[in-house]
Amino acid sequence: MYWADELAASVEGPQVVNDSKTPSGTVHVGSLRGPVILDVIARALRDRGVPTTLLYGVDDMDPMDAQALLTPDAVDHEMGRPLAHVPDQTGDCHASYARHHAQTFIDIFAGLGIHPDRYYWMSDIYPTGAMDPFIRAALERAQVVRDVYLRVSKVERPAGWLPVQAVCPSCGKVGTTIALDWDGETVRVECRPDYVTWARGCGFDGRISPFGGAAKLYWNLEWAAQWSLFGVTIEPCGKDLATAGGSRDRADAIAREVFDRAPPRNLPYEFLNIGGRKMSTSKGRGAAAHRIVEVLPPEPLRLLFLRPRPNQAIEFDPEGTDAIPRLFDELDRLAAAVAGKPYRGELPPDPERLLAFVQLDPAPPERLAEAAATYRPAFAHLALLAQIPGVDIAARVADEKGAPLAAAEEGTLAERLAAARAWLDAYAPASAVVRVHRDALPPEAAALGEDQRLFLGALALAAGEExxxxxxxxxxxxxRVxxxxxxxxGRAFGAVYLAFLGRPNGPRAGWLLASLEPGFVVGRLRLAAGWHDRARGAGQEAEA
RNA sequence: GGGCCCGUAGCUCAACGGUAGAGCGGGGGACUCUUAAUCCCUAGGUUCAGGGUUCGAAUCCCUGCGGGCUCACCA
Known part of the structure; x- marks a missing residue:
């Protein structure tokens, strides 16, 4: 059984599925694994008739702690402030740094078929007072929290430390403050210059009420509080949090011991690595989620995340490899199998369910076969066609299908063609790129045999005449020649490809040559034939 | 140091308790108007090593070796 169906089969009663993200900067592709997993769990639950609510939160009261995306003069002022209070650095009309990065990420969801029932922003929630009961509980049981940190994670907090962080009334920073001395209504807040290394506090020292948005819970407690606030029953998390003694263990213990509630069902999932290494937020072309989406249409992207089990790390290396074409091929193979067409190789367990979850819309089972059977032009082939001048791609694809394309198939074609062009532009290996060597004979042409040179010479003569x-x-x-x-x-065509493209094969040679200026073609043929001395004059003659 | 993942054909990976399979590469073959980036054929690999469970193990368990990621500050 597919893993999401197994999970769905193991729960009872209505379910609330939740995930949240701290928008500390540009979000990369790997971060989409969580939302996709979330969506599939919700679909699997609903398919079994389980009432399900899907939530997605933005932890935008967390302190700004990464200066990579700040302008140098903004670092001193903004580091340590809540992400929701940091101005948008790109100036494209978002209310804050947090809104910019979170919204850019969230905007991808709908295109991927992910539709949470509700989005929540912690910067909206705190001022409502909804978090106050949890802040109070955490303050009352501060010693329990300290014990949990020590027992679960071997982290010892400084003397007098309380599990809330006030937004400094003076400088507005949250990362630099320490709360002390809870008296039942207020805490003493110190905004220390050296509390953390990455931000500098202003030195404020005074008492405030920690409620109504004046303070936030430390992230671990905030997480556990969200579970109580929203009644979360299932929450997957990435392995950085799921590690033994890590954040999830702490949050679980805090839920039980501070908020008196069983933690939600966990489903730890592995990361997606680009080219064998972890992705970097600030560098790395195509690593940003909103960029990958430009090259990978929704279905292959969902497949990328859904084909492996959640606990399996995904190695994805689009740069100069055939990883992207293979993803399309895998999708086509899966669809062919589900549609009852012949296919090669082994199938994953429960291919029908996998394909259903890869679909953008949760289609009823009886429509799955129909969706599976739609004609999907091979990606690699489209990438080739896209490079040949003067090809009516739609007509050719319809020809291959053997029937006119349906409207949906035309959509698939347009989507794949755009993806193929983007792939050629950004990722494709040299072997997939057809390029006419215009300036000089390709070095590879040295491999031409004498018979091939004679042929090219004869072709030049014939072309000049006809x-x-x-x-x-x-x-x-x-x-004919x-x-x-x-x-x-085979040798004749190979000669043409070597002479023009520097490779032993290529697109249909006749159309390739027809797309180039006749003078250039004849000149190049003579050059490749070894007729250097006469190439110029003959070329002019041919052009005349 | 703790946790997770991986180690299968040259490369990338599938199969996850029942006779080891694909894609690419390599090798062989086909083709006078043709998707020459096509089509057909071709892979014999102590499934990292050792032990265990089983009628049966790449698949489950234990140990070891190698690689990757992650946590141990914050989120």
Whole structure:
């Protein structure tokens, strides 16, 4: 059984599925694994008739602690302030740094078929007072919290430490404050210059009421408080949090011992690594989630996350590899299998469910076969066609299908063609790129045999005499000259590709040559044939 | 040091208790108007090592070795 179905089968009663994210900067592709897993769990629950609520939160009261995306003069002022209070650095009309990065990320969800029932922002929640009971409980049981930190994570807090962080009334920073001396209504707040290394406090020292948004819980407690506030029953989390003695263990213990509640069901999931290494937020082309989405349409992207089990690390290396074409191929193979068409290789367990979860819309089972059977043009082939001038791609694809494309199939074609172009532009390995060497004979042409050179020379002569126009004319000429030279077609075409592309194969040669200026073609043919001395004059003659 | 993941054909990976499979690469073959980036054929690998459970293990358990990520400050 598919893992999400197993999870769905193991719970009772209505479920609240939750995930949240701290928008500390640009969010990369790997972070989409959580939302996709969340969505699939919700779908699996609903498919079993379990009433389900899907929540997605933004922990935007957390302190700004990464200066990479701040302008140098902003660092001193902004570091340590709540992310929701830091101005948007890109100036594109978001209310804050947090809104900018979180919204850019969230905007991807709908396109991926992920539709939480509710988004919540902690900067909205704290002022309502909804967190106050949890702040009070945490303050009352501060000693329990300290014990949990020590027992679960071997972390010892400084003397007098309380599990809340006030927003400094003077400088507005939250990362630099320590709360002390809870008297039942107020805490003493010190905004210390050296409390953390990454931000500098202003030195404020005074008493405040920690309620109504004046203070926030430390993130671990905030997490546990969210579970109580929203009644969360299932919450997956990434392995950075799920590690033994890590944040999740602390939050679980705090839920039980401070907020008197069983923690939600966990589903730890592994990361997605780009090229064998962890992704970097600030560098690395295509690592940003909103950029990958430009190259990978929703279905293959969902497949990337859903094909492996959640606890399996995903290695994804789009740079200069065939990782992206293979993802499309895997999707097509899966669809073919579900549609009852022939396929090769082994299938994952429960292919029907996997394909259903890969679909953008949760389609009823009876429509799955229909969706699976739609014609999907091969990505690698589209990438090739996209590089050949003068090809009517839609007509060619319809030809291959053997019937006119349905509207949905035309959509798939357009989507894949755009993806193929983006892939060629940003990621494709050299072997997938067809490029005419215009300036000089490709070095690879040195491998041309004498028979091939003779053929190219003969082709140049024939072309000069007949001045072929169009792909068909060129293609016919190629075959005829090859036949007259008694050269096997394979060697003849190979010679043309070497002379123009520097590679032994390529797109249909006739149409390739027809797309280039006749003078260039003839000149290049002569050059490749070894007729350097006469190339210039003959080329002019041919052009005349 | 703790946790998780991985170690299967040259490379990338699948199969996850029942006779080891794909893609790419490599090798062989086919083709006069043709998706020459196509089609057909071709992979014999102590499934990292050692032990255990089982009628049966790549698959489950234990140990070891190697690699990756992650936590131990914050989130």
């Amino acid at each position: 001045d072929p126009h169009g792909g068909d004319a060129w293609q016919g000429l190629l075959f 090859a036949g007259e030279a008694a050269l096997p077609a």
